[in-house]
Structures are given as C-alpha cells and as structure tokens.
Amino acid sequence: MYLRLNSDELAIQDIFRSFFESECSIERVRTSQHTGFDTEAWERLIETGAPGMCLPEHIGGGGAPLTTGAIVADLVGEFVAPLPFIEHLVASRLLASLTPDHDLMPALISGEKIASLALQPTEDDQAKLVPGGAIADAVIACKGNDLVLASGDDSVSLLRNTADLPLAHRSLNGAETIASGGAAVERFSRARSEWQALMAVALTGLGRKAVDIGVAYAKERYQFGVLIGSFQGLQHGFASAITGVDGSHFLSNRAVSALENDSDLGERLAGMAFLFASEAALDASAASLQYHGGYGFAEEYDIQLYYRRAKGWPLQFGDPGVEYQRIANLCLPSGKVA
Amino acid sequence: MDWSFPPEAEEFRTEVRAFINEHLTDDVISSTHEGTIHNWDFHKKIADRGWLGGAVPSELGGGGKSALEMAVMIEELQLAGAPIDGMGVAIVVASVVLELGNDHLKETIVPKLLSGETLVSFGYTEPDSGSDVAAAQTRAVKDGEEWVINGQKMWTTMAHIADYVLLLTRTNTDVPKHKGLTFFIVPLETSGIEIQPVHTMGTERSNATFYDEVRIGDEWRIGDIDGGWEIMKAALKYERGIAGGQFPSPPLIDAFIEHAQKTERPDRSSIIDDPVVRERLVRSLIDVEVCRGFAYNTAFLASEGVMFGVEGSMTKLFASESYKKHSKWFLDMAGTEGLLYLGEEGAPVGGVIDEHFRHAPVTTIYGGTSEISRNLIAEGLLGLPRTR
Numbered sequence: 001m002y003l004r005l006n007s008d009e010l011a012i013q014d015i016f017r018s019f020f021e022s023e024c025s026i027e028r029v030r031t032s033q034h035t036g037f038d039t040e041a042w043e044r045l046i047e048t049g050a051p052g053m054c055l056p057e058h059i060g061g062g063g064a065p066l067t068t069g070a071i072v073a074d075l076v077g078e079f080v081a082p083l084p085f086i087e088h089l090v091a092s093r094l095l096a097s098l099t100p101d102h103d104l105m106p107a108l109i110s111g112e113k114i115a116s117l118a119l120q121p122t123e124d125d126q127a128k129l130v131p132g133g134a135i136a137d138a139v140i141a142c143k144g145n146d147l148v149l150a151s152g153d154d155s156v157s158l159l160r161n162t163a164d165l166p167l168a169h170r171s172l173n174g175a176e177t178i179a180s181g182g183a184a185v186e187r188f189s190r191a192r193s194e195w196q197a198l199m200a201v202a203l204t205g206l207g208r209k210a211v212d213i214g215v216a217y218a219k220e221r222y223q224f225g226v227l228i229g230s231f232q233g234l235q236h237g238f239a240s241a242i243t244g245v246d247g248s249h250f251l252s253n254r255a256v257s258a259l260e261n262d263s264d265l266g267e268r269l270a271g272m273a274f275l276f277a278s279e280a281a282l283d284a285s286a287a288s289l290q291y292h293g294g295y296g297f298a299e300e301y302d303i304q305l306y307y308r309r310a311k312g313w314p315l316q317f318g319d320p321g322v323e324y325q326r327i328a329n330l331c332l333p334s335g336k337v338a
Numbered sequence: 339m340d341w342s343f344p345p346e347a348e349e350f351r352t353e354v355r356a357f358i359n360e361h362l363t364d365d366v367i368s369s370t371h372e373g374t375i376h377n378w379d380f381h382k383k384i385a386d387r388g389w390l391g392g393a394v395p396s397e398l399g400g401g402g403k404s405a406l407e408m409a410v411m412i413e414e415l416q417l418a419g420a421p422i423d424g425m426g427v428a429i430v431v432a433s434v435v436l437e438l439g440n441d442h443l444k445e446t447i448v449p450k451l452l453s454g455e456t457l458v459s460f461g462y463t464e465p466d467s468g469s470d471v472a473a474a475q476t477r478a479v480k481d482g483e484e485w486v487i488n489g490q491k492m493w494t495t496m497a498h499i500a501d502y503v504l505l506l507t508r509t510n511t512d513v514p515k516h517k518g519l520t521f522f523i524v525p526l527e528t529s530g531i532e533i534q535p536v537h538t539m540g541t542e543r544s545n546a547t548f549y550d551e552v553r554i555g556d557e558w559r560i561g562d563i564d565g566g567w568e569i570m571k572a573a574l575k576y577e578r579g580i581a582g583g584q585f586p587s588p589p590l591i592d593a594f595i596e597h598a599q600k601t602e603r604p605d606r607s608s609i610i611d612d613p614v615v616r617e618r619l620v621r622s623l624i625d626v627e628v629c630r631g632f633a634y635n636t637a638f639l640a641s642e643g644v645m646f647g648v649e650g651s652m653t654k655l656f657a658s659e660s661y662k663k664h665s666k667w668f669l670d671m672a673g674t675e676g677l678l679y680l681g682e683e684g685a686p687v688g689g690v691i692d693e694h695f696r697h698a699p700v701t702t703i704y705g706g707t708s709e710i711s712r713n714l715i716a717e718g719l720l721g722l723p724r725t726r
Contacts, residue, residue: 001340001341001342001343001344001406001637001638001641002339002340002469002638003339003340003341003634003635004339005339008480050578059713067339082663161486170700206650211720213721215720218506218722219721219722221664223722227723229722229723230722230725231725232725234710235712235713235717235720235722235725236661236712236713237717238716238720238722239655239711239713239716239719239720240655240712241722242715242719243652243655243656244656244716246632247628247632247650247656248628248629248637249631250628250631250632250634250668251624251627251631254339254341254631257339257340257341257705260340272620272623272624272627272629274618275621275624276624276627276628289414321617324616324617324620324621325616325617326615327620328616328617328619328620329680331619331620331623332595332610332616332619332620333601333605334608334610334611335598335600335608335609335610335611336520336601
C-alpha cells in the first residue's frame with residue numbers, strides 16, 4: 001500500500017505542471033472560450049508525448065499505465081485546460097484494443113489527429129453532443145451491437161454551452177464499422193468507465209483549485225474590518241468543500257487503479273468516483289464562488305470558469321440520475337415481487 | 339498509488355472475518371441494546387487472540403501488529419457492527435501508560451487491560467467544558483503524600499463497568515489553561531466517587547461521575563504535575579485509527595437492504611425496486627467507499643510513521659455526517675413502521691433503523707464535534723486564521 005505518487009510519478013507531475021503553467025494559463029483558457037480548444041497548446045502537448053502515453057508500446061505508444069494518465073488528468077482539471085486529453089486518451093485506447101493496425105492509429109498516437117467517443121446513446125445515425133465533437137478528427141460510437149468510427153466530417157458546428165466545451169453533434173452516416181458483437185460493446189463500456197475515472201480525477205483537480213482560489217481570496221478580502229477568512233461561516237464551508245474534494249481524490253484514484261488492474265470492482269468504482277467527484281467539484285466551486293460575493297459571478301474573476309466547468313464537464317456523460325440507476329443495478333439486488 | 343494491502347494483512351483479514359463469524363453472534367450485538375455499549379465476553383475473546391496487546395506499538399513492548407493489520411481489523415469489526423468501544427479504550431490507555439506512566443501504573447493496569455479483564459473510562463469532559471476540554475475545573479490539590487480531588491465529569495461512558503477513570507484535573511490556576519492540567523488514573527472504588535447514569539436518546543448509557551474529597555496516592559498520577567496536556571496529546575495520538583468511527587453506515591445499509599428487498603409497498607411493489615430508494619442506496623454505498631479511501635489513507639500514513647492530524651478529523655467528519663444523513667434517509671424510506679422501537683412487533687429488521695437514527699447524532703458530537711473538525715481542517719489544511 002502506497003497512497004502517494006512515487007518518485008517517478010512526481011517527476012512526471014513536475015514536467016506536466018510546467019507544461020500547463022506555460023500553455024494553459026487562465027488567460028489562455030479565456031482566449032479559447034469560444035472554441036473550447038487551444039490549438040497551440042495541443043501542438044505543444046504533442047511534443048510531450050502525452051496524447052499517446054497510455055497506448056501500448058508495441059504499436060508505438062508510450063506504454064504507460066492509466067495511473068500515469070491520471071496524473072495529467074488531475075492537472076487538466078486544476079488548470080481547466082481547454083484540451084481533449086481525456087477523450088483522446090480513452091478513444092485511442094479503445095481503437096488500439098479493437099484494431100491496433102488501423103490507418104488512423106499512428107496519427108492518434110502522435111496526437112496529430114484527435115479522437116473522441118460518443119457518450120450519449122446514438123440515434124438516427126447521429127451521435128449527439130459528442131465531447132470534443134467540434135474538434136475531433138475521429139469519433140467512436142456504439143450503434144446497437146456495432147462500434148463505428150466517424151471521421152472527416154466537415155459540417156461539424158460547435159454548440160455554445162455552459163462550460164465552453166467543444167461540443168458538437170456528429171453524423172454517423174458512412175461511418176466505418178470497426179467491431180461488432182458483445183465483446184466489442186464490452187470494450188466500449190470499458191472505455192466509458194475509463195473516461196469516468198479520469199474525469200473524476202480531473203474534477204478533483206478542478207475542485208481543489210476552486211477551493212484554493214476561494215481561500216486565497218478570503219485571505220486578502222476585508223469586510224467589517226477583518227479578513228473574511230476569519231469568519232467561521234466561511235471556514236466551515238471551505239472545510240466541508242475540501243473534505244469532499246479529498247474524498248473524491250482517494251476514490252477516483254482508487255477507481256483508476258482498479259481499472260488498470262482489471263479488478264472486478266473497476267466498473268462500479270469508476271461510476272461511483274465519477275458521481276461523487278461531480279458533486280464534490282461543484283460544491284467546492286459553488287462555495288468558493290459564493291464567498292467571493294458579487295465578484296464571484298463577474299466574468300472578470302476566475303472562479304466562475306471553474307463553477308461552469310464543474311457542472312459542464314461531467315454532464316457530457318448525461319443525466320447523473322440515469323447513472324445512479326445503472327450503478328444501482330451493478331450493486332443492488334432487486335425485489336422478489338415480479 | 340498502490341491500494342493493495344500486504345499479504346500478511348490480507349491473511350489477517352481472513353482470520354478476523356472467521357473470528358467475527360464465530361463470535362459476533364446476534365446475542366453479542368443485541369446485548370448492547372440494553373444501554374451498556376460493551377460486551378465482556380466478546381472483548382475477552384479479542385484479548386485472548388492477543389489482538390489488544392498486538393495493537394500496542396512494538397516499541398512500547400506491544401505485540402507488533404502493523405498499522406495496516408490494525409486498520410484491517412478495525413475495518414472488519416466495524417463493517418460487522420461489533421461493539422469495539424472497549425477495545426479502543428484498552429489499546430489507547432495501555433499505550434499511553436506504557437509510554438508515559440510510572441512502574442506502578444504499568445504493573446497494575448496494563449496487564450489487566452490487555453488481557454481484557456478491566457476497562458478505563460475517559461474522564462475529560464465536564465458540565466462546563468466540552469469542546470474546550472482544557473478548561474477543565476475538577477481540582478486536584480496535594481495534601482502531604484496524597485492528592486485530594488473534587489469536581490465532576492460528564493460522558494464518563496462505561497464508568498459503571500470500568501475499574502478506573504483516566505481523569506483530567508486542574509492543579510494550577512495561575513497559568514494559561516493548557517499549562518495547569520494534571521492527569522490521574524483513579525480507581526473507581528475509591529471512597530468519595532459517585533457514578534450516576536446518563537441515559538441518551540441513542541439508547542446508550544453514559545455516566546456523570548462526581549468526585550468529593552477523593553484521596554489517592556501520587557503513584558496514580560500519570561505524567562508531570564501541570565504536564566497533563568502531554569498526556570492528552572498522547573491519548574489522541576494513540577486514538578487515531580484505533581477509535582473506529584470510519585465505517586458507521588455499513589451495518590445500517592445492510593439492514594435496510596434486507597428490509598427493502600422483502601418488503602412491499604401498499605401497491606405491491608418492492609421497496610428495493612423504487613428508483614428513489616436505489617439512488618439513495620447507491621449514494622450511501624459511494625459514501626462508504628469515500629470513507630474507505632480516507633480510512634486507508636490514515637492507515638497508510640500510520641504505516642509510514644507519519645503523525646497525522648487533519649486527515650483524522652476529515653475522516654471522522656465525513657463518516658459521521660454521511661452516517662447521519664443515511665440514517666435519516668433510511669428511516670423515511672422504511673415508512674411509518676420505521677419509527678418502531680427495537681423489539682416492537684412490525685418494526686423493520688427488528689427496529690435497528692430507528693436505533694441508527696437515534697444513535698447517529700451521537701457520532702457527529704463525541705470524539706470532537708463536526709464544528710471542531712471543520713475548525714481544525716480550516717486552520718491546519720487551508721491555513722485560515724484560528725478563531726478560538
């Protein structure tokens with residue numbers, strides 16, 4: 001048992017922290033609000049090897065475990081980075097597990113081309129509101145018993161949204177079928193779990209930073225002649241918020257480890273971590289926003305960026321109420337009455 | 339991160355589970371329903387396995403169970419709903435005495451504690467000092483070779499079955515409050531001590547203890563005169579991870595699932611099939627997994643020899659607050675029948691849901707209130723200014 005990053009992982013974290021500090025400053029996040037994507041930052045990310053880091057070595061990937069991807073995902077959250085790192089990582093791993101010889105694979109490993117996956121059920125040959133759908137070169141969707149890959153759609157248009165995400169519908173007309181059958185659908189489900197677990201880690205990073213922003217503000221803002229950080233009303237709100245965020249830190253990293261180790265608990269822990277982290281991140285950013293007073297909802301202040309993403313990022317998966325029912329079916333018995 | 343326990347801890351988990359299967363009978367669990375939260379037979383069986391002594395740190399002469407093995411034991415006992423308050427007390431007091439006590443205390447008390455024959459009640463809180471524990475006013479005054487003690491303690495739980503009380507007293511009123519405290523381990527049979535029951539909403543019986551011209555020798559003092567705060571810190575140190583409180587909800591969740599699975603609503607639908615019920619159960623199970631993350635983190639820190647503080651407050655805060663929320667949900671979802679007491683006809687799963695509802699508020703108060711926990715997190719982790 002070792003519940004901290006080891007020395008190799010700390011070194012990786014240092015490298016990527018420098019990357020995000022220089023390429024995903026809050027100014028850059030603001031500049032890319034209308035596209036939800038920072039092209040230049042992605043170009044730099046390609047140079048780090050991150051897009052292919054968690055792909056198998058024998059096809060040219062970095063061969064790193066999912067836990068290494070989680071180190072980067074945490075920073076994606078902390079910096080609210082406008083980069084489709086998680087979608088790309090998960091979708092490329094899915095394609096690599098199904099058709100490692102696919103023509104697109106080399107460009108996905110390098111990051112020259114961006115992949116994503118449709119998290120919503122598909123209907124009428126369309127994948128709705130695909131994460132990164134406005135910028136992805138390739139989108140993998142599950143259509144009944146088939147996994148299809150849609151690429152090269154020029155008619156994609158971004159739909160403006162709460163969290164400045166590059167969301168778009170994607171047509172599945174003419175999409176290539178890459179795999180079919182129960183095992184393929186299982187793989188897709190596994191990819192969804194990986195997305196959930198990494199998103200839970202990212203939301204943890206986001207929540208932690210949201211608390212930091214609020215606490216820093218509370219240490220410089222005076223009202224009634226004292227620092228507002230000296231009021232217990234704020235202190236207790238911050239304490240509850242960081243407790244939720246720390247809880248989601250341990251649960252989400254445990255979920256990533258469980259998936260990496262192919263544990264039987266992987267799927268349910270990923271769903272649980274995702275649901276918990278979603279609420280913890282929103283609670284944390286809502287508390288921090290509240291303690292900013294009026295500045296909290298002013299565009300000029302950063303906390304509103306976190307608040308909007310804390311809700312928007314996880315909602316790409318769909319109504320959490322539906323996800324609670326899915327997890328219930330994994331964990332709970334049903335009644336004896338027909 | 340590596341979330342796996344070492345093989346010896348997993349083997350120990352198997353052993354503890356087998357022990358629970360054999361010895362944690364329904365009779366043991368229901369024995370605590372009469373108010374006394376301790377079961378001597380069960381406690382003695384734990385002691386006979388050597389697990390009380392095993393939990394005492396090996397540098398103090400304990401039996402060398404690792405921090406991770408202890409975490410496994412405490413987790414399993416809590417998941418099963420075993421009465422472990424006495425176990426925590428025995429381990430904590432034995433550890434404190436072995437580290438800081440005199441030979442008399444080591445010889446008189448420690449063997450009996452670790453063999454499961456005696457208990458010590460904690461005498462910290464007073465009518466006018468709860469969270470502000472260092473404001474204790476119970477006086478101890480030296481009279482020749484003896485100490486004379488006068489005062490009153492609240493929440494001396496288990497004092498009516500214990501042989502001793504770990505008593506926090508004031509020996510100096512001319513210095514800041516933390517610097518004028520002295521601890522004693524006082525035999526409860528000493529003349530001048532009166533124990534009165536304090537019955538609680540949660541069915542547990544606690545006690546108020548009164549000290550009227552109680553005379554004891556200096557051999558019963560532990561730690562330096564006016565050095566009591568060091569003993570308090572040591573007790574808190576050994577309490578971490580041992581005192582439990584990380585997994586209050588699982589016995590309630592298990593009981594509710596049993597009830598919901600076999601119980602129909604008036605429209606003949608099964609309670610467990612209700613989507614609202616299912617969402618709340620999943621939320622509760624998620625909270626338990628969060629508790630597991632916190633508990634394993636503190637076990638990991640202990641195994642690395644790290645003295646943790648805020649992490650323990652966070653664990654306790656989250657576990658007790660979520661438990662209180664669960665107990666409210668499950669009582670609602672058990673319907674009006676959920677209100678029925680233990681043993682009443684028609685009470686769901688024998689009435690334990692109501693029992694949890696009445697017990698849960700105890701857990702957000704004792705051992706440090708949620709408000710004190712939040713203060714400690716705000717100050718210790720977030721660096722916000724101290725407000726007390």
